[in-house]
Amino acid sequence: MDGALITARLFNADHAILAEAPVQQISVDGGEAAADSFKVSSNQKSAKVGQKVSFTADLPSDDKVEWSVRKQGENVYAPIKGSTGKTLSTEMGEDWDGAEVRAVVRNGKTVISEGSFPAVSVDQASEAAASSEQEATSSTWILPVGIVVAVIIIASAVILVVRRRASVRKETGSGAGTPDDTDTTTKD
DSSP: OTTOEEOOEEEOTTOOEEEEOOOEEOOOTTOOOOTTBOOEEESOSEEETTOEEEEEEOOSSOOOEEEEEEOTTOSSOEEOTTOOSSEEEEEOOGGGTTOEEEEEEEETTEEEEEEEEOOOEEEOHHHHHHHHHHHHHHHTTHHHHHHHHHHHHHHHHHHHHHHHHHHHHHHHSTTOOOGGGSOOOOOO
C-alpha cells in the first residue's frame, strides 16, 4: 500500500459527484513503494492561474510517458496531448485546483509502471484580488461624481423655486400679500 493514492467522494442518487476530498498518498513507515510505480514531482507547490508548471516523472530510462489529468470532481483521467517525455509543462487553469496529474509507461497496451502527483494547488486568490482591486479603483470615482450630480440637481431645484416665487410676487404686485392678508380697517 505504500505509495497508493486515495480520495473520498460524496455521490448523489444519480452517481454525480457532490464533493471530493483532495487526493492523498499513503506512506507506510519502513515500507517500499510497489516496483511498478515511480515518483512524479513538480517544480512548485502551488501556482497562479495562467502560470506554467512542470511535472517530472522520476524514471531511470527515457521511456515514452503518457501524461493525463483527473480534475477534481471527475472520475476518469483525460489525456494531455503533446508531451511524451519525462517532463510535462502545462499552463494552470482555475479548473486544475485539486487535480491529480498522472504519468504512465506502457509496453503496448500493458501498463509497465505509473506515478502521479497527488494534488495540484492553483491559487485563484491572486486573480480575485486583482479583479477586486480593479473594481475598487474604478468605483473610487463613482462617489465624487455622484455627489457633484446631487449638488447640481439640488442647486437647480433651489434656483427654480426662487425664480418662481419672484415671478409670483411680481404678478401680485411687488411683495403685497394675498387679498385675505390686506388690512380692511379705515383711519379716522
